Amino acid sequence: MNTYQGTPTCTLPLLLKRSLLCVFLGMLLSGCVAVKKVKIEGVFPIPVMPKTPIHLGIHLDDELLNYTHKESIDKYGDWEISIGPVQQALFTNLSHGVFQEFTMVKENASAEVDGVLKPNISEVQLSLPNQTRSNYYEVWIRYKFELFDRSGNLVGDWVLPAYGKSNKNNYGSSSKGLQAAAIAASRDAMAFFSINFAREPVVAKWLGAGMPLVPAKIVPAKKIPAKIDPAKTVPAEVLATEQNSKQQDSVQENSIPTPSLGTPPKTDGKQTDTPQTGEDSA
Amino acid sequence: MNVLSKYTMGKYCMAAIIMMSLSGCVTSTVQQIRETQTSMTDGDSVVILGRRNRPSQAEAELDFIDCVAKNVGSGNNGLQVVSEQQFVDALFPWFEPRTAPLNTNELPELLQQPLLAERLRQIGLKYLVWVEGSTQRSAQSGSLSCTATPGGAGCFGFLTWDSDSSYEASIWDTHTAKTAGRVSTDASGTSYIPAIVIPIPIIARVQSSACNGLANQLKQFVQSG
Numbered sequence: 001m002n003t004y005q006g007t008p009t010c011t012l013p014l015l016l017k018r019s020l021l022c023v024f025l026g027m028l029l030s031g032c033v034a035v036k037k038v039k040i041e042g043v044f045p046i047p048v049m050p051k052t053p054i055h056l057g058i059h060l061d062d063e064l065l066n067y068t069h070k071e072s073i074d075k076y077g078d079w080e081i082s083i084g085p086v087q088q089a090l091f092t093n094l095s096h097g098v099f100q101e102f103t104m105v106k107e108n109a110s111a112e113v114d115g116v117l118k119p120n121i122s123e124v125q126l127s128l129p130n131q132t133r134s135n136y137y138e139v140w141i142r143y144k145f146e147l148f149d150r151s152g153n154l155v156g157d158w159v160l161p162a163y164g165k166s167n168k169n170n171y172g173s174s175s176k177g178l179q180a181a182a183i184a185a186s187r188d189a190m191a192f193f194s195i196n197f198a199r200e201p202v203v204a205k206w207l208g209a210g211m212p213l214v215p216a217k218i219v220p221a222k223k224i225p226a227k228i229d230p231a232k233t234v235p236a237e238v239l240a241t242e243q244n245s246k247q248q249d250s251v252q253e254n255s256i257p258t259p260s261l262g263t264p265p266k267t268d269g270k271q272t273d274t275p276q277t278g279e280d281s282a
Numbered sequence: 283m284n285v286l287s288k289y290t291m292g293k294y295c296m297a298a299i300i301m302m303s304l305s306g307c308v309t310s311t312v313q314q315i316r317e318t319q320t321s322m323t324d325g326d327s328v329v330i331l332g333r334r335n336r337p338s339q340a341e342a343e344l345d346f347i348d349c350v351a352k353n354v355g356s357g358n359n360g361l362q363v364v365s366e367q368q369f370v371d372a373l374f375p376w377f378e379p380r381t382a383p384l385n386t387n388e389l390p391e392l393l394q395q396p397l398l399a400e401r402l403r404q405i406g407l408k409y410l411v412w413v414e415g416s417t418q419r420s421a422q423s424g425s426l427s428c429t430a431t432p433g434g435a436g437c438f439g440f441l442t443w444d445s446d447s448s449y450e451a452s453i454w455d456t457h458t459a460k461t462a463g464r465v466s467t468d469a470s471g472t473s474y475i476p477a478i479v480i481p482i483p484i485i486a487r488v489q490s491s492a493c494n495g496l497a498n499q500l501k502q503f504v505q506s507g
Binding site for chain 2 (some may be wrong): 045046047048049050097134135136138163165167169170184187188190191192194195
C-alpha cells in the first residue's frame, strides 16, 4: 500500500510561493497595460471684467460634455484625460462674468436669446517631462467656437488654442502633474476667451451690426448629368450671369456676414424672429 | 512604567536633537535694491506670486512661494498676506500665466478698469511681489547601496551632492504703479549621506534657508523704507 507521507511544511510554502509569484506577475502585467486616467476637477473663477451687452445661449452638446482624450505615449503607457465633465462648470462661470445674460440651451437656435455660442474641443495634446527633457507636464487644448444667430444660422467660427503647464517638482505623480497642466490649460482658455470674445473679428462685426440674423446657408441642388442638346445650350451672357451669382453665393457662405446681409441694428431692444434675406435688408 | 516612558521620551528627544544638529551647512546671501520709498499701513496687504508666463528653469516651486508667503505673514512684524491662489482667482483672468503684466508699465492700464480697481481695493493690496528662481541639485558624487537579506538589512557607501538656490523678488507698488525694488537671495550647501549599516543623512536645507532669508528681507523692505 502506497501512502503519501509528504510533510505539510514542505508543500505549503511551495504553494504560497507559487501563488505569490502569480499575484506578483499579475500586478506587474496589470501595471504594464493599465490606462492612467486623469480627470479634471475644480472650481473655476468668474471673470472680473465689464460684461458684453448680449443675451447669449450656450449650447454644450454631449460630444463636448463627454470629451475624453486618449493618447498612447511610447514608453510611458496609455493616458486618458477626461476633459468633458468639467466644461459645464467652466462655461457657466465664464458666462456669468463675460455676458450680460446667458441661458443654457439644447440647440443652436433659440428665439429667447440674441445668439447661440457652441464650443467644441477639436484637439488635445499632452507631453510628459521625459519626452521634452524639461521639468514640465504640458497640455494643449484647441477649442473651436461656433456662433449662431437666434435662428440657428452660422454667423462664424474661430479657434482658440489654450496651453497649460505644471512643474514636475510640485507634484508627486505624473497623473497629478498632468491634471494640474490640464486645469491650467482650461483656465488659459477661459482667460483668453473672456478677454478676447468681443474683439474676435467674427463677434465684433456681428455685435457692431446689432446682432443681425444671417441668411441660411444655401445648399446647392444635386446636378443631374444630362446629354448635351445643342438646341438647349445656355447663351454665354446667361452663363456669365449664373457664374457671377454662384461666386456671390460662395462668398456669402464663407465670409463673415456684413450688416447689409442681416436685419438692421436694434432700435427698441427687441428683434424680430423672422429670418430676412439679403434683398429684404438691402 | 512612568520611568520607562520618560526614558523612551528622552531617547526620542536625543534622536531629534542629533538629527537637527546633523543638518548640513548652508551659506546664504541676501541683497536688495531700493528704487522708491515703501510703507505699510493698517489694512494694507501684500501678495507673493510666482512668475509662470513661460516654461523655464527659473520658475519658483509652489512650496517655495507658500513658504515665503507664510514667513512674511508670521512673526512679530508679520504682514497681511493674500494667498497666491486666492489672489489669482479674485482677479481672474488678469493674472494668469498668459495675461499677467510682465512689467510695471502694464499696471496703469490694468488698474484703470473700475471692476479690477474695486476688487484690489477690497483686498487692500499695496505690494505685489513677483518671485522667480529655483533650487537645483548639482555635482552629485559617491554611491550608496542597500541590501536586504533574511538575516537583516543594511546600507554601505557615501553619497554627497551640492544644492544651489537662487531667487529674486521684484516688488511692485500698486498705488504708484512703479517698481519699489528688488530682493534676491542665494543659498548653497552640501548634503552628505554616509552609511555603515545605517544611513545617516546630513541634509543642507538650502531652499528653506533661501525662503527664510527672502521672507525676512521682504518684511524689512516694505516696512522700513
